[in-house]
Amino acid sequence: MNDWTDGYVADIGYTHGYYSELNPLRIRQIFLYAGLKFPEVGTACELGFGQGVSINVHAAASAIEWHGTDFNPSQTVFAREMAIASGSGAQLFDDSFESFASRTDLPDFDFIGVHGIWSWINDENRAVIVDFVRRKLKVGGVLYISYNTLPGWSSFAPMRHLMTEHAKILGSEGHGIINRINGAMQFSEKLLTMNPAFLRAIPLISERFNKLKEQNRHYLAHEYFNRDWHPLYFSAMQDWLTPAKLNYACSAHHLDHLDLVNLSNEQQALLNEIPDQMFRESVRDFIVNQQFRRDYWVKGTCRLSALEQMDQSRAIRVILTVRRTEVELKVTGVLGMATLSEPVYAPILDYLADHKIKSLGQIELAMKEKGIPLSQITQAALLLTGSGQMSLAQEESTIAKAKKHTDKLNSHILRKASSSGDITYLASPVTGGGIIVGRIQQLFLLGLSKGLKQSNDLAQFAWQVLSVQGQKIIKEGKRLETGEENIQELTELTKTFIEKQLPILKALLVV
Template identity: 30%
Template sequence: MADWGSGYIVDTAYVHDFCRVQVPAMLSFAALAKGVAAPGGRGEALSYCDLGCGQGLTATIVAAANPNTKVFAADFNPTHIAGARSLADAAGLDNIVFREADFAELVDDASVPEFDIIALHGVYSWIGADHRKAIVALIRRRLKPGGLVYVSYDAMPGWAGMAPLRRLMVQLQGAQPQVSSKRALDQALALADRLKEAGAHFYRMYPQAAVQLERLRKLPASYLAHELLTRDWQAFTFADLAQELTAAKLTYLGSAHLTDHVDRVNFTDAQQALLADLADPLINETTRDMIIGRQFRRDIFAKGFAPMTPMAARDRWLASRFVLTSPRDDIELAFDAPLGRFQLRSELYQPVIDAFAAAPLTLREVVERLPETTLGWASLTDAIKVLVGQGHLAPALPLEDEAVRQRSTQAFNAAVTARAKETTELRYLASPVTGGGIRVDPLTQLYMQARRKGIADPAALLASLAAFGGGSFEKDGRKLSADEVRAQIATKIAAIDDSVVPLLGRLGIV
């Protein structure tokens, strides 16, 4: 095992993941939902930093979809940085810089610019106190006044039961440092199982720990090793984390997860009354976590801000542009919330969804299309927050300069789809409309590539690629013949043409 990781897993690379809520337009909209004007939503030139960028996929998509934004992405793992640079170079991106460095090295580095936005996704809970102090010092020195910080972290009380078991897993790995993280993960999960089988009183005291562990087992092993075996992991109460960030002159603005902004989705009337009596924002927010049992937070802090007047906020809402990011027919008007399965009112939400189905629109254009009796202002803005929070809708950048953004995203998407024959890890393409990414599976990527090249029979090509790559197709336990595979792929292509291609067209990807 390498020893330069300061207790962090370094022999297994992290997953290639994209975090939609740290896209500049998303962060700016979350601030608007709290009545604050913030950078990132109008396509303006920005300086953006992704600290602990991992494989760099989010940072690279932000750079590709926002070509007038200068992106600085740093990670201490050279394997991550090498891979990220390779993808950015293949896409011809000249507005992103990758730096292999730990946080302490960056604090006194005069070449590090000032930033409008600093993002830390999946970092803060997985590093030690010294590294957190370095991050706070870096934010203090390099975040512009009025700038935003996005930080996600494991939260209390949701990890309270699991924390002792997780600590035992880390101790098991620490006792045998020569063992790989993959082997250590297998041993740690086996020990957790044996504890349960042996009737450990721990599981009776904390029954949620078993449920949480089963949920975690479904995640990729490369993710799970980083999640469970990092030595200095800590779950924070909101108040404790907010207190650490005060040294960087940061003030809590709100959640980056827009559904968190709609209290009726998350709390009963009695719970809302309780929260209304808690004027202190730190106590109020921590109490919200206690009610929900929150396990993970996605917070936005600002280095100084002035709330807009209600009229100015309303004008900015009306000028904001949004785009549907799910096929209209796939949108369920129900989702799992802290209160259970939450059912949205079809007569209120469906007209909004239908309005956005054809093309990106400003909220003013949507209001002009809706029946006068459909929604009041508060209900309409709540509906937008919920649809964005559930991933069905996204803030869209202004139409101006979209052609410039499209040239950049086309080059990035071509670099991604060119790798679809070799790897299934890159599952996101960049959108010039949202300034972010959209999940696109490898088969769809290969089909899009075949379409661009004018392949007459893409189903036959994809079937041959699957066979060449060692892929096999089965049905009812029987391996399919070549003709059956081709027919199955043809059926999938028809479904892609029916629902996915129109969606990607709306997002400026095809």
């Protein structure tokens, strides 16, 4: 009998996550910072879109034509509902990678995204993906790919193997994957309390396992308990992608580009002595003990001159996505927490405090009297974007076109908030991507859409939804039991939402 799952967990759905790395808009900023020419993305593809939150947000919030596949039909049904609701025209299929790659109705793509897939499939499927990228990615196009990395996973791989072996051999097949996971976790915890030599050799295993226990079991099922689980070295990824004519471009993770928060002076000097870019990446992974890579690969690298890099950087548009008073002038890298220079960042943040879109060129002019050059502005923008306090902004024409689709998608998500808190993002036509908005705040927005305006009315509306489902608010780790307590807390949350979050959501045209 043919197993359509191909060893991948399919009896429970994947989490409803949103992944900003799949937003093609971010390519522009990161490529320019790395001194590379970026493509204009008109067509894009996501392989293995899960529940489809990311692909639907990006299709609705941009002018890009999106295609994608996920082998799980239940997830594809959920994703298609969002696509139909938004009217984005995203073409979503439940094909296997092999079937999808053989379709004759697909365009060539400027961008292909493969997030959270590569490490959890077999070599046959990897070969299919590489061949698909070889044939369907345009010259100059970008592949985004993420994967579990060695050496970072070397220490915990034996624990993962132990847990999956327990689930396979001692777990009861008839009781479902969640029970098998819980049994494997309980056994592993018991084993660790016996202070095995493995734990004494690698003491950090215990800390990592304790964090694992708190994770959503649906996430653990897909992350750890698939049949295939293959972390690999960066050089092995290079070997896979070379036949597709791809060159490594740069990391898709903003903070990876800022050596000052990740590498000591001696480590930077050592890396700078290595002439080969590929080996330099391998050495860097060893220095930072890399566990997960998020990379851009390009079909045809084209470097920009310093003048081109500066001129094109000036056109980058940004918007502040948190209140000015709540901006953290700190960033955490491999070396720990670093404090940002207030004389540089404060004037830039003050200029952006009105939550209006500004180009880096406009910021440069405004900062001229402060003596802050474009180089510091571009670095600040990269860091603030990477920390989630700033977002890139699309062109006005694209924003206007996308808003009708994001309005429809967001209405669909808000209606779902009445019965579920699975989706915690809404779409912004300004950023071309998702903005985190929790379920309670979504209920407030749903109440506002029904004409409710007062904090108490919105709190009463949210409580009606929650109480019918037997749900209550948790405050400071304590469950609020009475209706009065819940309504009082919801009222306070509503006031905070209206004062602090709603103005930003309006600036981002989420509402």
